[in-house]
Amino acid sequence: MTAGVATLLLPAARRLGSAAPSAAVAIALGRADVRRGLGEGRRAQLLRHLxxxxxxxxxxxxxxxxxxxxAAGAAWLRADPCRVQPDINGARLLGVGETLGLDARDAAQLLPALKPLFGDxxxxxxxxxxxxxYLRLPPSSTLPQFTEPDDALGADLFEHLAQGPExxxxxxxxxxxxxVLHNHPWNAQRLESGRPAINSLWFWGGGVLPDHVRPDHAQVCSxxxxxxxxxSLAGVARPLPACFETGEGGWLFDLVAMxxxxxxxxxxxxPALDALRARDLHALHLDSADGTVVTLARGQRWRFWRRPAARLVAA
Incomplete structure (x- = not known):
């Protein structure tokens, strides 16, 4: 098997805390090449590769x-169910979509009440x-700028609503x-069962399907x-395995939820460093959501003057 290149997509450093790596990993990371300022956030991270x-x-x-x-032939907008909590300064977004523990019964109960509003x-x-x-719109629809839910969680709701005439x-x-949602009796049942009420929607992610997606990797595991x-649009989608594995060509493993x-x-x-030492890998890239990419290669083992890294993920 020809040695390939592996890329691990990692969360921002703050998501993993301050745990120090083991001595061997710290030495390898300290001797690696580092590029910073490549663009922070999930969107920038994924667009570096897809x-x-x-x-x-x-x-x-x-x-x-x-x-x-x-999805073809229409524009789409996410209208995810969410929980908003009023407070003395306004309201805050406290949960969106799957984090609220929704199941098919919730959608079956709540959606019919919303269909006349959006259908009209x-x-x-x-x-x-x-x-x-989801909301289905004509392909030519002009949409305002919506905030992604991760950027609004815990923040003042009104600071993240769509602005301007649109x-x-x-x-x-x-x-x-x-x-409609506040008055729906299903929310009372959710509260009685210890689950949060679904009292709002979060609009975001609007647009039309790309013509195609050009990948930088032979396989994307996520x-x-x-x-x-x-x-999937690029034809390289694979489920994320339980641990690192090698393959021919370029492999990307999406570990941002870690x-x-x-x-x-x-x-x-x-395991990735072991594969690098065994020549099963030509190079290993660690791409963090902080906009930093760390590249490890076998020849770096001679950089013995470098200090070990203090953290697993470079900020």
Missing amino acids: HPVPQHWPVAALTRQRDAGD AGMPIDAPVPGRW GRRWRGLLSEAQV DDEVAGGLA RDAHVLERDWLR
């Missing part, structure tokens, strides 16, 4: 295609997956949807909905 054509970021269309296979506005709503709700319509629709959608530094080192970094 390139939609034309270049845009239509999350809703990508996940819709993966969920239902019918010319944008049918449905949910092929209980935690991901945003006014969406703020109105959101207010009407909140009234359980993430957006990365999986991009990789939060345990010990598991990251045990199941991924140490």
Whole structure:
């Protein structure tokens, strides 16, 4: 087997805490090449490896295609169920989609009450997956700038609503949807069973499906909905294995959901470094959501004057 190149997509350093790596891993990381300032955040990280054509970021269309296979021919907008908590300064977004423990019964109860509102506005709503709700729009629809939920969690809701003349319509629709959900008896049952109420929607990710996606890797292994959608369009999608494995060509492993530094080192970094030493890998790239890429190669073992790294993920 020809030695390949492996890339691990890692979370931002703050997501893994301050746990120090083992001595062997710290030495290898300290001797590696580091590039910084490549673009922070999940969007920038994925677009370093998967390139939609034309270049845009239509999350809703990508996940819709993966969920239902019918994204072509329309524009799509995520309208994910969410929990908003009023406070003295306004309201805060506390949970979105799958984090709220939705199941098929929740969608079956709540969606019929919302369908007249959005159907009359010319944008049918449905949910092929209980935690991901969609609005279907004409392909030529002009949408305002919406905030991704990860950027708004815990923050003041009103700072992240769509602005400007185009945003006014969406703020109105959101207010009407909140009234419908607030008054729905199903939410009382959710609260009685110890689950949070679904009292709002989060609009985000609008756009049309790309013509195609150009990948930088022969295989992209991910359980993430957006990365999986991009990789599926590129024809290189694979499920994420339980631990590191090698293959021919370039392999990308999406570990952004990882939060345990010990598991990251045990199941991924140490096996990858072993493969590098055994010449099963030509190079190993660690791409963090902080916009930093660390590259490890066999020849770096002679850089004995370098100090060991203090953290697994470079910020």
